Amino acid sequence: MKLEKLNVVGRAVAKVDGVELVTGRAKFAGDLRFPGMLYAVARRAGIPAGKIRSIDTSAALALPGIKAVLTAEDIPGANIIGILPPFDQPLLAAEEVRYEGESLALVVAESREAAKRGAAAVWIDIEPWEPVLEVDEALAEGCRKIHPGGNVTFSKRLVKGDVEKGFAEAEVVVENTYHTSFQEHAYLEPETVAAVPGGDGRITVYASCQSPFHIRGHIAANLDLPASRVKVIQAYTGGSFGGKDDVATEIGCLAAAAALKVQAPVMIAHERGESIVGSNLRHAARIHYRTGSRRDGTILAREATIHLDGGAYASESPFVTMKALIHAGGPYHVANVQVECTAVYTNKTYCGAFRGFGVPQVTFASESQIDELAAELGMDPLELRRKNALRAGQANATDQVFEQSVGLVQTIDRVAERAAEPGAGAPEAERNAGRWLYGRGCACMLQGISNGAEGIDVVGASVQASQDGSVLVGVGLTDMGQGSRTVFAQIAAEVLGVTMDRVTVHQVDTDSVHDSGPTVASRSTTVGGMAVYKAAREVRSSLVKMASLMIKCEEQQVLLQDNFAVLAPDARRAADPEVRIPLREVCTAAYWTGFPLMNLTFSRAPDANFDHETHQGNIYIAYNFGTHLMDVRIDRLTGVVEVLRHLAAHDLGKAINPMGVEGQVEGGALIGFGMAHLERIEHRGGCIQNANFADYAVPSIKDRLPTETIIVEDPNPTGPYGAKGVGEPPVAGTAAAFANAVAAATGIRFTSLPIRREDLLEALQGRNGGAAAEVGS
């Protein structure tokens, strides 16, 4: 793409849907009302494992206001959901309970309250089994199989070079085992759907969701309907972060089944407790890691063995396994890398996609290793990273080489420059003498953009110009708050030379665009943006052709800008320097001339091409590279941590909307900080003990970080205007930098996340915290 002067792309703009949101007019799924609408609530197992002996719905049906109770028998189709093979989750379980949130029956009633009372009245007889709760237990020989195929969900290896040879040549080796715990998405809007039977043999489902096409496919399969009879419309979605995929298909199917049974609109709106127990979490991980280098800091070999606790169902465990595997080697040029990653079933709430998708866990382990190595070598941690940093033209852990858009070193340099400026740190003399312990931590990371190894990556988009010169854009990927509609509007406005107020980006409606798969993998801007770009270019060619006929000039002499067709500066003739035709006139003329004003296209990212045994080859179309630096101080008397400075530099190719980028970085950073310092799902006997916001510590405004976003733009040839995504990457960078900052401040290497205030206090008082080891000991 040649360099061009940009009018809209690259400017900080307010969200195109912002007015609805600040005025409360935006309709989220739970805000929709349909005549005669009923409410449904699931009866859940409440125990983590057992054999279902019987389900008796008669007492529930006898209660006032109850319209129907559905069990597995009422699901006409497959009664199976799941995002990926092995599709292994029953919509309504009839045989076996695999986790406490298992849905056994669905009660449909006149009100939510009545439905809740009805759900409580469904009589379930379950023979309880001893739950399988730990990864080692699940993998032990003779353990009860949670699924017929055994307790390994998915297991893969990455092999680059020869790690044994690399370690044999290494002069310094560090080795450690790291743990991360389950994390809840905690989007503010709990999952909600409304299913409305049409009078035309179709059913429409309005959903708070991330992947409308997944929902459409699952409804078709479970209701035994052709997919063409199912229409899914994304309602305004109050955050998702990976979370509203499996569960949205689950409640979408249930609501649709109920709606068809009672022939009335049915809404399912989860309460907060259900949202935590009954939808996927971030995988807990155990990562054994070994890194070997020369004395000069050149890393020769890295080896990691990763176990992910995936809970009761596969969900996206297979892809999270691959993503963890591919990213575990870190953003470094290392000749010998070997990684094994295994996801395991246990009788707990299932795990799946959560912003970062396996990368935050492995980045924490990998970057802790780099700091431990730096300590062994006596090197500055940032220097060690710069020395080994992946550069353009070098092979990464999958042996993929990018000739451009590898901006890691720029992020390191920008962070180093900014960190050298006087900032929020304490005067040197005070450091670590009194009550406060000061420390600085940094971390480098990479995050693959696009579906990559996870399969084909296509996104559909439609762009249509009306006779009045306004533009309607549709894309098959969802805006869940991250601002992709705004980015798509900017791209369409840029290509068509219209101002932002003339562009409308409608929400996803499965009737209107090509199946675009799930909205994941930080791919909206990159792949979705490219689809909008392509469709808009097609419409543009009609407008340019029409304008050239109207102006009587060559097509290449026409410029579209600010809602006008004008002559390019070098084509302006002395006779008519002021040629300016409003685009609405061009559009109207194009319509009456019969030029197409709409284009429906899809963008296909270059396919992945790699060896499935070793994961060597070309996997992602681009990577986002980042460097984070965090200065903290820790109160040695109370364990309180204050973050004094947080620098977050990301190479994202091109910032289409810099304000949106900052929002993604600041928001992602706080989720990473929550993972590293505050958030921990507590289980007892397989049941979650803190399924509410009083006991599960979602960061509040008091926990906010002083994040400074540093934008590095090393253009990506596969993205629109050089852009690559930035949604997920800040999570990993922040969590890893926090752990290293805490280690620097305390001299204690914590190997488990979260490192909570109480963990710090215990370790500082006893210097013997269970999961902590003295640095250098």
Add this chain to the structure above:
Amino acid sequence: MLLEFELNGKQTRIEADPTLRALDLLRDVLGLTGTKEGCGHGECGACTILVDGKPVNSCLLYAAKLQGRRVTTIEGLTVADDTADGAEDGTEDGAEDCGSPWDPPPLHPLQEAFLCEGAVQCGFCTPGMILSAKALLDQNPDPEEREIEEALSGNLCRCTGYRKIVKAVQKAAAELRSRGSR
């Protein structure tokens, strides 16, 4: 029972079940769905409304408790607000153009600032967040950062990281002060 209260500047009389939550009265009976339910236990602040100017979690309040009170929801911020010179001239006067997609309806300076500062992502927490901020600014037109933090500490946001929310409140405070001094 017959409930009578002032809702967004208008006297409202309605026969309603007094054991309803105020949240459900607003959303299901009165159709004001701008007030959101995030947790149902007073832990997230998404359902914040103003009762006699004070922020309240409407999920914890019986509808009967609204009797005789002055209630403000997010829908009430755009109609007739109690800013110094009214909200009718909200967008023309002092409001900046930050690339809003079309001629927006008259916005309260807090709404304008949340929009222009990027303090909104998914927007589900936004109505409650804005009302908590309004309660603060009504009492304290020039709050310190710590005071903003305190006032909004009951409103969770999972998207933004809160930095831009603090900035937006500061910017709205400055705008409201400048209007008040004209």
